[in-house]
Amino acid sequence: MEKFEKWTGLVAPIDHSNVDTDAIIPKQFLRSIHRTGFGPNLFDEWRYLDHGAPGKDNSKRPLNPKFVLNNKRYQGASILLARENFGCGSSREHAVWALEEYGFRVIISPSFADIFYNNCFKNGVLALVLDAQTIDGLFKDIAATPGYSLTVDLAAQTVTTPGGASFTFKVDEFRKHCLLNGLDDIGLTLQHAADIMAYEKRRRTEAPWLFPA
Amino acid sequence: MAGKTLYDKIWDAHVVRSEAGGTTLLYIDRHLVHEVTSAQAFDGLRLAGRSPWRVDAALAVADHNVPTTDRSQGIDDPVSRAQVEALDKNCAEFGIIEFDMADVRQGIVHVIGPEQGATLPGMTVVCGDSHTSTHGAFGALAFGIGTSEVEHVLATQCLIQKKANNMLIDVDGETPMGITAKDIVLAIIGKIGTAGGTGCTLEFGGQAIRALSMEGRMTVCNMSIEAGARAGLIGVDQTTVEYVRGRPFAPKGKLWEQAIAAWQDLRSDADAKFDRVVHIDAATIKPQVTWGTSPQMVAPIDGRIPDPGAEADPIKREWMERALKYMDLPPGTGITEIKLDKVFIGSCTNGRIEDLRAAADVVRGRKVAANIKLAMVVPGSGLVKRQAEDEGLDQVFKKAGFEWREPGCSMCLGMNADQLGPGERCASTSNRNFEGRQGKGGRTHLVSPAMAAAAAIAGHFVDVREWH
Numbered sequence: 307m308e309k310f311e312k313w314t315g316l317v318a319p320i321d322h323s324n325v326d327t328d329a330i331i332p333k334q335f336l337r338s339i340h341r342t343g344f345g346p347n348l349f350d351e352w353r354y355l356d357h358g359a360p361g362k363d364n365s366k367r368p369l370n371p372k373f374v375l376n377n378k379r380y381q382g383a384s385i386l387l388a389r390e391n392f393g394c395g396s397s398r399e400h401a402v403w404a405l406e407e408y409g410f411r412v413i414i415s416p417s418f419a420d421i422f423y424n425n426c427f428k429n430g431v432l433a434l435v436l437d438a439q440t441i442d443g444l445f446k447d448i449a450a451t452p453g454y455s456l457t458v459d460l461a462a463q464t465v466t467t468p469g470g471a472s473f474t475f476k477v478d479e480f481r482k483h484c485l486l487n488g489l490d491d492i493g494l495t496l497q498h499a500a501d502i503m504a505y506e507k508r509r510r511t512e513a514p515w516l517f518p519a
Numbered sequence: 520m521a522g523k524t525l526y527d528k529i530w531d532a533h534v535v536r537s538e539a540g541g542t543t544l545l546y547i548d549r550h551l552v553h554e555v556t557s558a559q560a561f562d563g564l565r566l567a568g569r570s571p572w573r574v575d576a577a578l579a580v581a582d583h584n585v586p587t588t589d590r591s592q593g594i595d596d597p598v599s600r601a602q603v604e605a606l607d608k609n610c611a612e613f614g615i616i617e618f619d620m621a622d623v624r625q626g627i628v629h630v631i632g633p634e635q636g637a638t639l640p641g642m643t644v645v646c647g648d649s650h651t652s653t654h655g656a657f658g659a660l661a662f663g664i665g666t667s668e669v670e671h672v673l674a675t676q677c678l679i680q681k682k683a684n685n686m687l688i689d690v691d692g693e694t695p696m697g698i699t700a701k702d703i704v705l706a707i708i709g710k711i712g713t714a715g716g717t718g719c720t721l722e723f724g725g726q727a728i729r730a731l732s733m734e735g736r737m738t739v740c741n742m743s744i745e746a747g748a749r750a751g752l753i754g755v756d757q758t759t760v761e762y763v764r765g766r767p768f769a770p771k772g773k774l775w776e777q778a779i780a781a782w783q784d785l786r787s788d789a790d791a792k793f794d795r796v797v798h799i800d801a802a803t804i805k806p807q808v809t810w811g812t813s814p815q816m817v818a819p820i821d822g823r824i825p826d827p828g829a830e831a832d833p834i835k836r837e838w839m840e841r842a843l844k845y846m847d848l849p850p851g852t853g854i855t856e857i858k859l860d861k862v863f864i865g866s867c868t869n870g871r872i873e874d875l876r877a878a879a880d881v882v883r884g885r886k887v888a889a890n891i892k893l894a895m896v897v898p899g900s901g902l903v904k905r906q907a908e909d910e911g912l913d914q915v916f917k918k919a920g921f922e923w924r925e926p927g928c929s930m931c932l933g934m935n936a937d938q939l940g941p942g943e944r945c946a947s948t949s950n951r952n953f954e955g956r957q958g959k960g961g962r963t964h965l966v967s968p969a970m971a972a973a974a975a976i977a978g979h980f981v982d983v984r985e986w987h
Contacts, residue, residue: 328951329953333932338598341666377689389834397647399665479542490567501676516548519894
């Protein structure tokens with residue numbers, strides 16, 4: 307996983323609440339057995355006017371001019387700002403893969419759905435919670451200021467605006483540690499293999515029906 | 520000291536180690552695997568040169584992407600075929616039990632786990648699918664995970680977790696005639712909202728929940744995730760034990776006796792402390808129909824489409840306006856005035872034998888309305904299908920004009936050929952009415968199996984209570 311320390315980037319606003327993972331990456335793209343290739347189909351049904359399918363040449367498809375990510379001023383955005391309950395619905399990690407491949411390293415929302423939030427941290431994407439009022443202010447500032455960017459400092463847990471205003475955010479210490487160092491958590495868990503084996507030995511006695519021969 | 524909740528008990532029994540700050544290594548007893556979220560995890564294992572920690576804890580099946588029409592010739596679509604074949608190959612390579620597409624035991628992963636007795640009370644159960652919450656009906660801590668976590672479980676049999684809050688949904692009183700588990704859970708989501716359970720493990724209790732069959736309890740727990748909760752639980756009682764008894768993967772003989780003795784403790788203590796409690800009076804629940812693009816957007820059958828103009832919160836108002844535009848429904852429309860194009864009965868929410876019986880009871884001796892282009896029944900598993908055929912339910916559906924299909928996820932998410940066309944309106948027994956969920960531009964209304972069946976006959980929504 308790529309390390310995440312400090313990031314400055316252009317912010318794109320998706321001004322909707324409850325953006326679900328079906329909208330982030332529609333089901334037809336989940337048939338892929340690869341971990342890459344989802345970026346061009348991020349928000350496919352909002353982004354294009356025609357119906358997307360795996361294998362279709364996305365560069366030839368008609369873009370929806372009303373969709374915010376197609377707006378010229380948000381090209382190259384790497385921070386996504388959204389309303390509450392972002393990423394609700396399905397557990398598909400493809401949603402995070404699509405966002406990450408498109409170029410988003412940070413997603414800012416007043417709240418995230420649990421599984422999506424977890425999936426972000428497994429892929430070097432920082433899901434960052436700010437209060438709804440602060441976010442409301444950011445939406446207004448972005449609308450008023452072309453080229454609006456934010457700086458996110460994970461170690462300091464701050465978000466800084468171009469005007470120099472700074473907001474702090476909370477993040478679980480373990481997730482922060484893994485993200486800052488780009489750690490593979492399977493490797494971390496396997497360092498505790500002896501504990502897992504000891505647990506299994508005890509459970510075989512306590513609940514032997516869970517360990518059929 | 521306060522007593523423990525059921526969630527506390529299962530959690531405590533599965534802690535391998537915990538760190539300061541609450542980060543916990545949690546042991547996983549059962550890992551259910553399907554084709555859509557596993558291929559990249561198996562690739563990850565191979566890439567890192569790792570092997571599965573404990574293959575006998577895994578059970579695999581292809582469900583999301585399989586055709587529901589004749590499968591004897593395999594899958595036509597090359598992309599879908601490659602994904603299902605990848606699962607077959609990965610299971611063969613690593614020695615994981617898989618029910619392949621030709622196996623009568625094949626079906627939706629959340630139907631076959633319980634059906635096989637692979638889901639047991641007190642277990643931790645995970646799967647790369649958000650509707651894993653279904654298995655909580657057995658007093659098992661069951662939740663959906665992403666593909667990175669699928670790989671983590673394969674490699675370590677554990678997950679790194681932090682404990683969620685405890686939230687009790689107490690559905691008290693007697694459920695009126697004609698009201699099903701689906702109506703109960705939609706009413707709950709309507710009350711607490713689609714993010715109402717975020718950060719929590721739900722426990723469903725009260726007289727109305729106790730009175731449900733295991734099928735009904737699975738329907739309720741299945742939709743915990745639609746209320747934002749990764750897991751939903753119901754305490755173990757005699758109904759649970761009787762369902763599990765004798766199933767292929769369930770313990771036998773002395774182990775069975777030992778297991779059922781231990782399972783008696785799988786309920787919240789009387790003095791357990793919940794972080795949040797919500798009460799719902801079952802007697803007030805009516806048949807539910809969703810009208811928008813979130814399961815929270817739900818109304819009783821005698822209700823009307825709400826007016827976003829009356830909503831004070833501008834963010835909620837925008838959400839409602841957007842939903843109604845997508846659904847093409849003007850505020851004030853009566854729910855019973857909504858005409859339909861398609862009807863789908865199936866899914867991990869409502870594809871079990873009891874659901875098919877309820878739908879067949881409504882359909883028997885009647886005909887699907889002329890305006891319905893397609894009414895289809897997709898059993899949740901090969902065994903559900905066989906049971907239904909033994910009871911003659913397939914004939915009831917076919918005579919009425921329904922299509923009778925092979926098991927799978929089907930039109931719940933439309934990954935296979937079963938989809939809505941743009942603008943088509945569907946009464947569906949599934950769990951999500953998101954934009955484009957059943958096909959780009961498709962409009963989904965979530966209902967119970969009996970309500971879907973009645974809508975197929977009438978061509979629009981009707982109050983199924985008047986049909987009994």
